[in-house]
Amino acid sequence: MKTVKIIGVPEHFNLPWHLAMEDGAFEDRGIALDWTDVPEGTGKMCQMLENHEADLAIILTEGIIKSISQGNPSKIVQVYISSPLLWGIHVAANSSRNSIQELKDDKVAISRMGSGSHLMAYVNAQNQGWNPKKLQFDIIDNLDGAVKSLTEGSNAYFMWEHFTTKPLVDNGTFKWLEDCPTPWPCFVIAATDAFLETNSGVLNHILEVINTYTEEFKQIPSIDRTLANRYEQKLDDIQDWLSKTTWGQDQLSQETLEVVQKRLFSLNLIEEVKEAPKFLYPSH
Numbered sequence: 001m002k003t004v005k006i007i008g009v010p011e012h013f014n015l016p017w018h019l020a021m022e023d024g025a026f027e028d029r030g031i032a033l034d035w036t037d038v039p040e041g042t043g044k045m046c047q048m049l050e051n052h053e054a055d056l057a058i059i060l061t062e063g064i065i066k067s068i069s070q071g072n073p074s075k076i077v078q079v080y081i082s083s084p085l086l087w088g089i090h091v092a093a094n095s096s097r098n099s100i101q102e103l104k105d106d107k108v109a110i111s112r113m114g115s116g117s118h119l120m121a122y123v124n125a126q127n128q129g130w131n132p133k134k135l136q137f138d139i140i141d142n143l144d145g146a147v148k149s150l151t152e153g154s155n156a157y158f159m160w161e162h163f164t165t166k167p168l169v170d171n172g173t174f175k176w177l178e179d180c181p182t183p184w185p186c187f188v189i190a191a192t193d194a195f196l197e198t199n200s201g202v203l204n205h206i207l208e209v210i211n212t213y214t215e216e217f218k219q220i221p222s223i224d225r226t227l228a229n230r231y232e233q234k235l236d237d238i239q240d241w242l243s244k245t246t247w248g249q250d251q252l253s254q255e256t257l258e259v260v261q262k263r264l265f266s267l268n269l270i271e272e273v274k275e276a277p278k279f280l281y282p283s284h
């Protein structure tokens with residue numbers, strides 16, 4: 001049995017992995033998939049890949065591209081979610097602010113530098129015509145940290161996946177202002193170079209299993225109810241999310257890679273636009 005350490009956020013996107021593990025689909029191929037939830041998100045996962053604390057990660061596209069560009073010895077092996085991520089923009093429920101325009105000079109609560117909440121704050125600022133260089137950040141580690149920060153009067157705003165934070169909007173913790181969608185497929189599967197050097201066959205088995213599960217995921221009977229129960233979401237929210245979400249089974253295109261790099265470069269988040277082989281593991 002080959003043990004493979006894999007990391008991802010504890011969110012509904014990753015249910016196909018858990019269903020496959022519960023079904024023994026990886027064990028049938030001789031693979032013991034050791035899953036760790038990382039609530040801190042992409043910045044923390046980049047660090048774990050770099051420190052060889054994980055072999056594979058289900059990770060935000062822009063985050064891993066920035067990290068690889070800055071020397072993280074990892075590669076993207078495939079798109080996982082091919083649709084955009086909807087980043088909800090939130091303030092404390094009792095805040096007087098009711099529009100994104102009112103946030104221009106406010107601090108942004110982020111999980112950590114290099115995380116999606118950090119990088120998408122730049123994308124949003126650019127979308128709004130603000131000067132991204134003027135952004136200021138409060139590092140809050142994870143969703144619980146954001147709740148603490150905003151409810152204790154930090155006056156920061158916080159960007160996180162729309163449906164994950166929806167229960168906190170519904171219960172009066174956060175006020176949702178608007179969504180900022182990623183201009184590219186949102187999640188990819190990344191692997192360390194060290195893992196890829198000696199485990200290309202194992203990787204192929206893992207991808208075959210997960211791609212089978214994601215291709216059929218929406219057809220699973222009552223999958224909306226399963227998701228709602230497991231992730232404590234309202235059924236109609238999950239149905240809305242499912243209608244907006246598509247899983248990918250192919251490698252990230254060079255065109256998309258270039259779009260992400262050019263956007264990060266325009267925001268001074270990477271030093272140069274690099275060639276595709278630096279980022280993309282050759283498809284087999």
